[in-house]
Amino acid sequence: MAAVRVTMDVGSDAVAVITIRNPPVNALALPIVTGLKEKYAEAMSRSDVKAIVLTGEGGKFCGGFDINIFAAVQNTGDLSLLPNTSVELVVNVIEDAPKPSVAAIQGLALGGGLELAMGCHARVSTPEAQLALPELALGVVPGMGGTQRLPRLVGLPTAIEILLLSKSIIAKEGKEYGLVDAIASPEDLLKTSRMWALEIAEQRKPWIISLRRTDRLGSLSEAFETLKAGRQQAKRIAPNVPQHQACLDAIEEGINFGGYAGLLKEAKVSKELMCSSTTKGLIHVFFAQRATSKVPNVTDVGIRPRKIKRVAIIGGGLMGSGIATALILNNTPVILKEIDSNLLQKGLKTIEANLQSLVKKGSLTIEKMNKTLPLLTGVLDYSEFKNVDMVIEAVVEKVSLKQSIFADIEKACPPHCIFATNTSTIDLRIVGEKTHSQGRIIGAHFFSPAHVMPLLEIVRTDKTSPQVILDLMTVGKTIKKVPVVVGNCTGFAVNRTFFPYTQAAQFLVNLGVDLFRIDRVVSSFGMPMGPFQLQDVSGYEVALAVKDFFASSFRGRTLESELVGLMVKHGRNGKNNGKGYYIYEKGQKPKPDSSVQPIIEECRRRANVMPGGKPVTLSDQEVLEMIFFPVVNEACRVLAEGVVIQASDLDIASVLGMSFPKYRGGIVYWADSVGSSYIYEKLNKWTELYGNFFKPSPYLEERAIKGLPLSMLRVAESPQMKARM
Numbered sequence: 127m128a129a130v131r132v133t134m135d136v137g138s139d140a141v142a143v144i145t146i147r148n149p150p151v152n153a154l155a156l157p158i159v160t161g162l163k164e165k166y167a168e169a170m171s172r173s174d175v176k177a178i179v180l181t182g183e184g185g186k187f188c189g190g191f192d193i194n195i196f197a198a199v200q201n202t203g204d205l206s207l208l209p210n211t212s213v214e215l216v217v218n219v220i221e222d223a224p225k226p227s228v229a230a231i232q233g234l235a236l237g238g239g240l241e242l243a244m245g246c247h248a249r250v251s252t253p254e255a256q257l258a259l260p261e262l263a264l265g266v267v268p269g270m271g272g273t274q275r276l277p278r279l280v281g282l283p284t285a286i287e288i289l290l291l292s293k294s295i296i297a298k299e300g301k302e303y304g305l306v307d308a309i310a311s312p313e314d315l316l317k318t319s320r321m322w323a324l325e326i327a328e329q330r331k332p333w334i335i336s337l338r339r340t341d342r343l344g345s346l347s348e349a350f351e352t353l354k355a356g357r358q359q360a361k362r363i364a365p366n367v368p369q370h371q372a373c374l375d376a377i378e379e380g381i382n383f384g385g386y387a388g389l390l391k392e393a394k395v396s397k398e399l400m401c402s403s404t405t406k407g408l409i410h411v412f413f414a415q416r417a418t419s420k421v422p423n424v425t426d427v428g429i430r431p432r433k434i435k436r437v438a439i440i441g442g443g444l445m446g447s448g449i450a451t452a453l454i455l456n457n458t459p460v461i462l463k464e465i466d467s468n469l470l471q472k473g474l475k476t477i478e479a480n481l482q483s484l485v486k487k488g489s490l491t492i493e494k495m496n497k498t499l500p501l502l503t504g505v506l507d508y509s510e511f512k513n514v515d516m517v518i519e520a521v522v523e524k525v526s527l528k529q530s531i532f533a534d535i536e537k538a539c540p541p542h543c544i545f546a547t548n549t550s551t552i553d554l555r556i557v558g559e560k561t562h563s564q565g566r567i568i569g570a571h572f573f574s575p576a577h578v579m580p581l582l583e584i585v586r587t588d589k590t591s592p593q594v595i596l597d598l599m600t601v602g603k604t605i606k607k608v609p610v611v612v613g614n615c616t617g618f619a620v621n622r623t624f625f626p627y628t629q630a631a632q633f634l635v636n637l638g639v640d641l642f643r644i645d646r647v648v649s650s651f652g653m654p655m656g657p658f659q660l661q662d663v664s665g666y667e668v669a670l671a672v673k674d675f676f677a678s679s680f681r682g683r684t685l686e687s688e689l690v691g692l693m694v695k696h697g698r699n700g701k702n703n704g705k706g707y708y709i710y711e712k713g714q715k716p717k718p719d720s721s722v723q724p725i726i727e728e729c730r731r732r733a734n735v736m737p738g739g740k741p742v743t744l745s746d747q748e749v750l751e752m753i754f755f756p757v758v759n760e761a762c763r764v765l766a767e768g769v770v771i772q773a774s775d776l777d778i779a780s781v782l783g784m785s786f787p788k789y790r791g792g793i794v795y796w797a798d799s800v801g802s803s804y805i806y807e808k809l810n811k812w813t814e815l816y817g818n819f820f821k822p823s824p825y826l827e828e829r830a831i832k833g834l835p836l837s838m839l840r841v842a843e844s845p846q847m848k849a850r851m
């Protein structure tokens with residue numbers, strides 16, 4: 127393995143190039159921090175060095191402070207593991223040094239990496255380098271002076287926007303903002319940086335110490351107005367987490383008392399946040415997401431992904447058109463097949479509209495849209511399928527239809543072609559039953575809207591070949607999804623784990639709890655919307671279509687409710703026709719519709735589950751627990767059956783597929799923070815009151831009794847335990 131180290135080369139021009147080497151992203155690990163101090167000390171002491179260029183090896187400047195150190199602090203509670211990089215390295219060693227430094231940035235300068243660069247006296251960058259301070263997304267605040275130097279370089283409003291949104295900018299924008307002093311091609315980067323550094327040393331260019339600048343901060347009253355607006359924005363975008371306000375506190379301190387005082391405040395709040403539950407959850411998610419790319423017997427057996435040059439999609443409905451959008455956006459040609467020209471035109475138009483909406487939002491240029499659309503071809507038969515490397519079937523959830531499509535594509539496609547289905551629920555072995563191609567059948571379960579939602583659940587059976595899994599993982603990454611490989615069962619990992627979510631919410635309504643209150647409680651917990659609004663948005667057809675799959679697969683632990691059926695009977699179809707539990711009007715926020723009350727009453731009468739015919743009284747916490755603990759219970763079954771490789775995969779799947787709050791670390795991580803025995807006790811109590819829907823699974827029971835975390839997959843299982851699973 128390549129050594130983690132800092133090197134220094136002194137040229138005949140009297141410039142020392144100090145290079146960080148810590149592949150793959152040159153993170154600031156402890157040996158790098160020490161190495162930087164040592165090389166700077168050497169550069170200061172050498173009479174043949176007039177100036178320094180700081181850079182990173184392998185085309186990347188620096189991906190930031192080593193996040194493993196944060197994890198170590200959180201595991202041990204020992205804050206002394208954090209080096210004082212802010213004052214001892216950036217201020218004392220780089221910024222206040224008697225010789226000037228220029229950062230030569232290529233690839234990326236993130237977090238502590240950008241902060242190092244801002245401590246230098248100028249920054250030269252290649253045009254496409256990515257610059258960001260993404261610390262808030264990790265639950266911390268920039269801890270190496272970013273809260274002070276960024277506003278002093280780019281002005282307060284821009285700095286606050288970049289910080290609060292963890293926004294990444296490219297160097298060209300950085301130059302406009304004043305963060306980057308010069309742009310150079312990769313070939314000229316070092317040459318330009320060396321010259322710049324010498325010119326500073328020889329006073330032909332200004333020697334700028336960004337921490338001491340005030341010219342871009344504006345007047346005090348302007349600064350306070352901007353901070354006030356920033357605080358309101360933070361409340362809106364991140365209501366349940368502390369780091370956004372803490373970041374603004376550090377900025378405010380610097381405005382009031384100067385950059386150095388701001389640094390001290392920044393260090394203080396950084397330490398306070400480090401072991402908070404939010405930060406722990408977000409750092410867990412960071413590593414959990416990376417862990418999904420390591421799949422035993424797939425990514426560790428020496429096979430290489432094949433090139434997928436062309437993909438066919440069958441079905442141009444909501445899902446098919448979303449998947450096609452994601453593929454063409456990332457330069458993969460797509461053939462879209464429909465059964466008649468009306469449906470085909472509709473599908474093609476939806477894809478165009480998807481692209482246009484991205485243009486409207488500013489995330490796609492018109493030029494790129496015009497280059498993207500020709501990658502799409504519409505067809506009505508299989509004749510073009512002889513040239514495709516992968517088919518993704520995205521038709522309605524009807525077993526016989528899927529089976530006949532798979533039999534057809536087996537005849538129409540080349541023998542290497544991958545057959546993927548976007549089913550969200552149906553067992554893959556059943557889908558491929560009429561083929562002789564089980565080895566190349568795989569689930570590509572996208573989440574709606576497929577061109578936006580980041581999760582790709584890759585479903586394998588015991589027959590799916592590792593090559594096919596690896597190929598789909600690679601396609602997933604190419605289209606900027608996070609692929610999570612899961613096993614085959616009804617609902618797979620996400621929909622299976624979350625089927626009790628909707629059912630529990632509907633049961634609570636039947637018990638007499640106000641439907642809109644349930645949505646409010648769940649939203650305050652951090653879900654983007656409650657279960658009923660979600661049902662409105664995702665469409666009642668889906669809910670009605672999958673209900674029976676769950677009931678037959680999970681006998682004895684599903685709850686029936688007639689609510690959705692009654693809604694449809696009363697002419698309501700959710701967001702589709704503007705009338706669901708909420709009213710949907712163009713350009714307006716959904717409004718709770720009190721006229722659904724009679725439908726709810728009818729549903730309650732039919733269900734007749736209120737004890738003594740009276741509505742139950744529950745606290746908000748009980749409402750939340752009655753919805754999420756059954757989800758945790760099903761997650762335990764998913765873990766016990768090995769549907770996911772590791773518990774953290776389910777965390778990522780819940781965060782990216784169900785928008786479970788990231789700062790709570792994912793469903794299993796959150797459950798462990800609540801405690802298995804507490805969840806077990808509650809589920810037992812509700813089982814007595816309301817039946818087997820709540821009955822704790824053997825996996826949960828065992829961990830609760832032994833006081834073990836749910837994320838610990840391997841516990842010596844007794845034969846009785848196995849028999850009961």
Ligand SMILES: C[C@H](O)CC(=O)SCCNC(=O)CCNC(=O)[C@H](O)C(C)(C)COP(=O)(O)OP(=O)(O)OC[C@H]1O[C@@H](n2cnc3c(N)ncnc32)[C@H](O)[C@@H]1OP(=O)(O)O
Pocket residue numbers: 150151153154189190191192193194234236237238239241260261264266267268269270272416417
């Ligand atoms: C004091 C300071 O203010 C605090 C900080 O600096 S906090 C850190 C700020 N930096 C960040 O948040 C950047 C985090 N990293 C990333 O966003 C992405 O890894 C990246 C954009 C740099 C690269 O993405 P990509 O090419 O897809 O590679 P990715 O798989 O994510 O990472 C490659 C490896 O580098 C590791 N890595 C990336 N950034 C790291 C970091 N800052 N510290 C430690 N390891 C890191 C990943 O864990 C992964 O390790 P693995 O191969 O063992 O799983």
